[in-house]
Amino acid sequence: MTYCLALRLEDSLVFMSDTRTNAGIDNINTYRKLHVIAAGDDRLFVLQSAGNLATTQEVLDRIDRDLATPDAVSLATVEHLFEAALYLGRLSQWVVNEHRPALNVTGADATASFILGGQIAGERPDLFLVYPEGNYIKASDERPFLQIGESKYGKFMLELAVHARVELDDAVKVALSSMLSTARANLSVGPPYDLGIYHNGSLRFVEHRIEEHSPYLAELQKVWVEQLESSIAKLPKVPFDT
Amino acid sequence: MTYCLALRLEDSLVFMSDTRTNAGIDNINTYRKLHVIAAGDDRLFVLQSAGNLATTQEVLDRIDRDLATPDAVSLATVEHLFEAALYLGRLSQWVVNEHRPALNVTGADATASFILGGQIAGERPDLFLVYPEGNYIKASDERPFLQIGESKYGKFMLELAVHARVELDDAVKVALSSMLSTARANLSVGPPYDLGIYHNGSLRFVEHRIEEHSPYLAELQKVWVEQLESSIAKLPKVPFDT
Numbered sequence: 395m396t397y398c399l400a401l402r403l404e405d406s407l408v409f410m411s412d413t414r415t416n417a418g419i420d421n422i423n424t425y426r427k428l429h430v431i432a433a434g435d436d437r438l439f440v441l442q443s444a445g446n447l448a449t450t451q452e453v454l455d456r457i458d459r460d461l462a463t464p465d466a467v468s469l470a471t472v473e474h475l476f477e478a479a480l481y482l483g484r485l486s487q488w489v490v491n492e493h494r495p496a497l498n499v500t501g502a503d504a505t506a507s508f509i510l511g512g513q514i515a516g517e518r519p520d521l522f523l524v525y526p527e528g529n530y531i532k533a534s535d536e537r538p539f540l541q542i543g544e545s546k547y548g549k550f551m552l553e554l555a556v557h558a559r560v561e562l563d564d565a566v567k568v569a570l571s572s573m574l575s576t577a578r579a580n581l582s583v584g585p586p587y588d589l590g591i592y593h594n595g596s597l598r599f600v601e602h603r604i605e606e607h608s609p610y611l612a613e614l615q616k617v618w619v620e621q622l623e624s625s626i627a628k629l630p631k632v633p634f635d636t
Numbered sequence: 637m638t639y640c641l642a643l644r645l646e647d648s649l650v651f652m653s654d655t656r657t658n659a660g661i662d663n664i665n666t667y668r669k670l671h672v673i674a675a676g677d678d679r680l681f682v683l684q685s686a687g688n689l690a691t692t693q694e695v696l697d698r699i700d701r702d703l704a705t706p707d708a709v710s711l712a713t714v715e716h717l718f719e720a721a722l723y724l725g726r727l728s729q730w731v732v733n734e735h736r737p738a739l740n741v742t743g744a745d746a747t748a749s750f751i752l753g754g755q756i757a758g759e760r761p762d763l764f765l766v767y768p769e770g771n772y773i774k775a776s777d778e779r780p781f782l783q784i785g786e787s788k789y790g791k792f793m794l795e796l797a798v799h800a801r802v803e804l805d806d807a808v809k810v811a812l813s814s815m816l817s818t819a820r821a822n823l824s825v826g827p828p829y830d831l832g833i834y835h836n837g838s839l840r841f842v843e844h845r846i847e848e849h850s851p852y853l854a855e856l857q858k859v860w861v862e863q864l865e866s867s868i869a870k871l872p873k874v875p876f877d878t
Contacts, residue, residue: 546788
């Protein structure tokens with residue numbers, strides 16, 4: 395599996411992806427799931443992927459080929475972000491349909507989900523979750539985050555961050571905490587972690603990889619566990635004899 | 637869905653269950669999922685159920701009928717806790733198989749999972765997760781908790797509690813926090829919540845219902861969110877410019 399999340403803040407977008415892939419439990423690998431797509435000077439796209447690795451790789455290759463093909467519909471030609479999401483949905487469906495007859499023989503599922511974020515100059519930056527069926531949902535003011543893959547374990551931190559209306563630095567910590575809680579509970583999610591930040595209007599992407607054995611990750615995990623344990627201790631006692 | 641959890645501590649067992657049931661999203665009800673079974677003076681059984689409500693109710697009725705039937709194998713006649721778990725697994729499979737042909741017509745799933753806890757005098761108290769297939773796993777010293785139903789959202793709190801080796805009062809807070817985080821993220825889990833405590837060797841069960849609008853639950857939720865938000869603020873900043 396996979397865990398990718400993206401947050402839409404007042405002034406920026408925050409992306410976080412793990413890098414673990416598995417085909418069964420004895421074939422574990424590390425693949426990047428956070429991708430920046432250069433599609434022109436007036437736009438920036440960020441793609442996060444979950445699901446079948448063959449499908450997501452072929453989708454990325456087809457995106458690149460379309461960009462290099464004169465007159466083809468591509469991420470360079472779409473006028474609005476939602477059209478980019480629909481284009482991505484069509485590619486994803488096309489790839490899955492192409493391989494479905496062969497995959498059905500073994501019962502394998504080739505579908506993939508994506509988070510597409512970014513900005514086209516003149517539009518507000520946004521986040522889209524593109525389903526295997528080709529349609530999408532967007533982040534909203536009430537729910538300014540999206541998740542794909544193993545989304546349940548780390549969801550409450552994101553809700554908390556929304557509740558607290560955190561700023562960029564805290565949002566990054568929240569994203570990391572959400573990732574750490576997920577990786578701790580689910581072996582199919584693991585480091586290194588890719589963090590990406592898009593500052594609204596910049597059309598430039600800031601990226602950092604957080605390695606498994608980095609001192610920062612160890613410190614973060616230690617402080618997070620200490621804080622949570624002290625939080626539990628501070629909860630009010632149940633109002634009856636135990 | 638449902639969320640039930642049970643923790644095995646040094647001196648006691650802690651059980652927590654929600655009470656929400658749903659058949660589709662427009663048929664929501666409240667049913668008890670935490671049951672104590674009186675099966676004799678030398679034993680106490682606690683049952684938590686998840687899955688098909690018709691199956692869990694019929695299983696409970698059959699447990700009672702067996703207890704009232706002279707010479708029948710029942711929770712009164714088993715000699716060890718693991719035999720109680722296997723007996724429960726057989727009943728559950730029997731009920732599902734009985735209704736399967738009719739259910740298959742509509743594609744409905746009638747399976748159920750159970751947590752069985754308790755003590756038979758002379759044995760240590762223990763917790764069993766009984767699968768729809770009729771087999772079981774037990775809690776262990778390394779993983780002294782079991783969950784059924786929507787288990788992902790609230791798992792990390794339980795792991796944390798284990799890490800911190802909490803005592804009874806804190807374990808109850810942890811169980812409630814795990815329940816609240818789950819209910820917040822998933823509409824199919826909801827109050828009131830049933831809390832049960834078994835003190836090792838007592839052969840007596842302490843039960844409390846925590847109502848949806850109880851001042852304690854409101855206070856607990858408020859403090860938990862405040863504590864988590866302050867925890868996030870105290871996390872170390874990422875070691876690069878954002």
